[in-house]
Amino acid sequence: MMLGWVQIVRLGLVQMALGAIVVLTTSTLNRVMVVELALPATLPGLLVGLHYGIQITRPNWGFRSDTGGDRTRWIVAGMAVLALGATGAAWAVLLFEGAVLLGMIVSLLAYTLIGVGVGASGTSLLALLATATAPERRAAAAMIVWLMMIFGIAMTAGVVGTLLDPYSHGLLVRVVGTVSLLAVLLAGLAVYGIERRTVAPREPDPAPFRQGLREVWAERRTRHFTIFVFLSMTAYFMQELILEPYAGLVFGLTPGETTTLSGAQNGGVFLGMLAVGLLLSGFRIGGLRGWIVLGCLGSCAALAVIASIGPMGARDLLLPSVVALGLFNGMFAVAAIGAMMALAGQGRDRREGTRMGLWGAAQACAAGFGGLAGAALVDLARAALTTDAQAFGTVFLFEAGLFVAAAWMAAIIIDGRRSAPVVIPGE
Incomplete structure (x- = not known):
């Protein structure tokens, strides 16, 4: 029996519950450490990088x-570990005031738990979705799940921002703890009974992990798609840490204006995901490969525009070009997730979770690597080139080139049909 809507x-x-907890650790706690505690910005950056690194x-x-034959257990257990890690990270902020070393130790432990929790719950959730979703519904399912995550992130950020005023460290711990507890309860209630009613019971597989991973990595489709995920996600995340500084240094936008610009980009991502999900599943227009290629090439074009308007000083074109970048990013992302779910069920039986875990690890590594690589390349370019506009523009063009490479790879390895599996020519 397949999943219903x-x-x-x-x-x-x-x-959505997972995203609600994660956004507190990557934005709210990040800001508190840098602004209220006056800690070096590198510290929260390294802690966020730790949680990405753990997801390998x-x-x-x-x-x-x-x-194990029970994905629901890992989803709920992972959410509980994630909640514990987030609450511990908030408590560490309180400790930093009087005991920096203790605060650092607790932070390292907390962000390790965050990485473990996201890995366990997120991977098992996507594996369940891939296993029990009918092929013709996969693109729409990917759209629904990711749009709900974005909604959860936005809603949590808005509500928590209101609750934290007037701010105190103790209030931060209480708010983060409450949100985390509610998120675990919501996730547990939401997933309850779904696996039992849709997925046939399976006997536990006694094969050891290394054997299972070798079996999956031996599949040519899986290897090629892992490379595609890392390449495309590196391109996707490379602008994450440099777009707002670019807007501020080159166009003179204030912090509030750059925050609005970032929000507009995420709005574009939301619309891109929504459009592709509806066109693929509702109107049967196009296939996964076509939307991935269009999203990658459109992102390339938007980045080229963003790079070119800096030297021109065309400030009025910045907002629409950033929204366009988000739109094409969303198109590419939701179609790629649909292809990922299609491929997860191919190859050796009962390895859907291992494949999703492999691609999730590639995505997490790309997120950390892409963001840091973009920032490092900008620093190098600013030292070598005359103006900030040229420096940032060079990095944006490099990122655009990565999107072209990702589009070329997608055109080769992904079938063009609507609910496409991944095919490697010559197999």
Whole structure:
């Protein structure tokens, strides 16, 4: 029995709860450490990088959900660990005031738990979605789940921002703890009973993890798609840390204006995901490969415009070009997730979670690497070139080139049909 629309929305609630906790650790706590505690910006950056780095364990979590015969357990357990990590990270902020070393130790432990929790719950959730979703519904399912995550992030940021005024460290701990607890309860209720009613019971697989991972990595489709995920996600995240500084240094935008610009970009991502999900599943227009290629090439074009308007001083073109970048990013992302779910069920049976874990690890590594690489390249370019506009523009053009490479790779390895599997020519 395949997932119905109501059950897909329920799994989206789990992803929404996950996003609600993660946004507190990557934005709210980040700001508090830099502004209220006056700590070096590198510190929260390294802590966020730690949680991304821990997610290289995603294949292990996916394998455990494959072989254990119960993905729901790993989803709920992962959410609980994530909540514990987020609450611990907020408590560490309180400790930094009087005991920096203790605060640092607690932070390292907390962000490790965050990485473990995201890896365990997120990978098992996507594996369940891939296993139990009908092929013709996969693009729409990906759209629903990711749009709900974006909604959860936006809603949590707005509500928590209101609750934290007037600010105190103690209030921060209480708010983060409450949000985390509610998120775990929501996720548990949302996922309850879905796996039992849609996925046939399976006996646990006694194969060890290394054997399972070797079996999956031996699949040519899986290897090629892993490379595609890392390449495309590196391009996707390379502008994350440099777009707002570019707007401020080159166009003179204030912090409030650059925050609005970032929000507009995320709005474009939302619209791009919504459009592709509806066109693919509702109106049967296009296939996964076509939307991935269009999204990558459109992102390339938007980045080229963003790079070119800096030297021209064309400030009026910045907002529409950034919205266009978000729109094409959203198109590419939701179609790529649909292709990922299609491929997860191909190859050796009962390895969906291992494949999703492998691609999740590639995405997490790309997120950390892409953001840091973009920032480092800008620093190098600013030292070598005459103006900030030229420096940032050079990096944006390099990122555009990565999107072209990702489009070329997608055109080769992904079938053009609507609910496409991934095919490697010559197999």
